Amino acid sequence: MNVPVALVPLDGLDPRLLHPVAANVLEVFGLVAQVAEPAESPASAFDPLRGQYRAAEVLAFLKPLYPEARRVVGVTAADLFEPGLNFVFGLAERPGRAAVVSAHRLVTPEGRLFLLRLMKETNHELGHTFGLGHCPDPTCVMHFSNSVAEVDEKGRFFCARCRAELERALERL
Numbered sequence: 001m002n003v004p005v006a007l008v009p010l011d012g013l014d015p016r017l018l019h020p021v022a023a024n025v026l027e028v029f030g031l032v033a034q035v036a037e038p039a040e041s042p043a044s045a046f047d048p049l050r051g052q053y054r055a056a057e058v059l060a061f062l063k064p065l066y067p068e069a070r071r072v073v074g075v076t077a078a079d080l081f082e083p084g085l086n087f088v089f090g091l092a093e094r095p096g097r098a099a100v101v102s103a104h105r106l107v108t109p110e111g112r113l114f115l116l117r118l119m120k121e122t123n124h125e126l127g128h129t130f131g132l133g134h135c136p137d138p139t140c141v142m143h144f145s146n147s148v149a150e151v152d153e154k155g156r157f158f159c160a161r162c163r164a165e166l167e168r169a170l171e172r173l
Contacts, residue, residue, distance in 0.1 A: 004173070005033035005126070006069040008062065010076035011041050011053075013103060017118065018075060024119040028157060029126065030170070033073075036066060041078060055080040055091035055100055063098040070173060071129055072098050073122060079104040089121045089145060092128035095169070099125035105148060117148070120156050127162065130169035135162050 005025050009015040018035045025033035045057035053076070062074045080088050080102040089106070092099035099122075106117040123141045135142035138150075140159035145151045158166055 003034045004031040004070045005029075006036045006066040006072045007033050007122075008036045008065060008072060008074045009038045010058070010074045010100075011078040013038070013075055013077040017103070017115070020115050021075070021119055021122050024156070025122065025126070028123055029166075031070070036072075039065075039074075041074075041076060047081070050081060052079045052081040052087065055082050055088050055102075058100045059091050059093070059098055062100060063093070063096075070097060071126060073126060074098075074100040075118065075122065076100060076102050077104060078102060089151065090125040092125040094128040094133070095131035096129050099129050101125050106151065113152075116156065117151050120151055120154060121145075123156060123158075127158065127166060130166055132158075132162055132165055132169075135159060137161075 007018045009018055015035050015038055022033035025031055041053050041058045042061050045053045062072050066072050082088050090101040101121045108114050120141055127142050132142050134144040137159040139155045140162055142162045143154045
């Protein structure tokens with residue numbers, strides 16, 4: 001898969017959901033994204049007491065996949081957590097090439113809203129791979145979201161400051 005961004009559907013996520021996400025990556029980052037073959041998160045990442053997957057272990061699993069891609073983003077149907085947190089919407093290397101996004105808490109019967117949430121969180125985690133941190137602007141996609149309501153409040157795009165930082169990082173690709 002010789003493309004800048006590989007989108008990997010994980011844990012039963014319908015790969016068709018990632019085609020609009022790939023179009024979003026092209027629009028927002030100017031990078032071609034391709035949907036990869038579905039995969040399963042490592043069984044060792046699952047915490048049976050919590051019924052969730054450790055995001056860092058899923059991220060470590062993704063990191064060596066598709067080495068020819070500049071970025072690899074796993075999008076999982078599973079619920080993710082990190083120690084000390086009830087859940088995470090995603091996790092990324094900052095900076096780095098790998099990220100994981102959980103669709104689990106983003107699901108809603110409103111299909112368009114679900115896809116918009118998935119795009120926002122993918123953009124957020126991809127932003128981290130380019131070195132961006134969290135942004136204080138509540139409309140910026142890099143704003144930290146602690147709830148689905150906060151995901152809905154932020155935009156899909158970067159504020160001017162974060163966009164400038166992203167542009168500098170994209171020039172180094």
